[in-house]
Amino acid sequence: xxxxxxxxxxxxxxxxxxxxxxxxxxxxxxxxxxxxxxxxxxxxxxxxxxxxxxxxxxxxxxxxxxxxxxxxxxxxxxxxxxxxxxxxxxxxxxxxxxxxxxxxxxxxxxxxxxxxxxxxxxxxxxxxxxxxxxxxxxxxxxxxxxxxxxxxxxxxxxxxxxxxxxxxxxxxxxxxxxxxxxxx
Numbered sequence: 001x002x003x004x005x006x007x008x009x010x011x012x013x014x015x016x017x018x019x020x021x022x023x024x025x026x027x028x029x030x031x032x033x034x035x036x037x038x039x040x041x042x043x044x045x046x047x048x049x050x051x052x053x054x055x056x057x058x059x060x061x062x063x064x065x066x067x068x069x070x071x072x073x074x075x076x077x078x079x080x081x082x083x084x085x086x087x088x089x090x091x092x093x094x095x096x097x098x099x100x101x102x103x104x105x106x107x108x109x110x111x112x113x114x115x116x117x118x119x120x121x122x123x124x125x126x127x128x129x130x131x132x133x134x135x136x137x138x139x140x141x142x143x144x145x146x147x148x149x150x151x152x153x154x155x156x157x158x159x160x161x162x163x164x165x166x167x168x169x170x171x172x173x174x175x176x177x178x179x180x181x182x183x184x
Contacts, residue, residue, distance in 0.1 A: 003071060004021075005079045006115060007112065007157060009083050009117075012125075015031050015033065016169045016173070017080075018031065020169055020173040021078055021177050021180070021182060030067065031080045032079070032081050036056075039063050040059050044060075056084070057094070060084050061098065064082075064098050065097060068098060074108075074109070075110075086098060086102070086154065099156075102157050114155055114162070115176065123143065126143065
């Protein structure tokens, strides 16, 4: 087996699939959001609400970079990247080293899988599908902007894509498990 890297937007079931496959296979699982919390002492959600998105991006970049530098393609783990782990778009040079390192790992045999879903599914799973508010900038607008800029990064980094729309976690995890060459 080799390193499996799962990535995608919020609501695509990235962490849930990584955890389920880990439990079924005995392979170690590393969730970037958990690593961010361990380093920062607070959850990514709390960092965003108390310190802002820029502060979270800085911690994510540091944590993801350190993780990727500490592993190789033969590592028998499942790595679930956070939605911002590749940056906010192709022009986001702060995260270019992360994208290059993922490409190197893929070239050395790591399996990179992009999980996604249709907009309605992702919005529903993230809980931002409620009534629209007359806010300066709605959570859905921010989500859609991030999705449209990040989705091409996910697709470019991955060798395979799983659309999790209409799937529950066991179904999505089963598809991902086949792609990373683990079938329970």
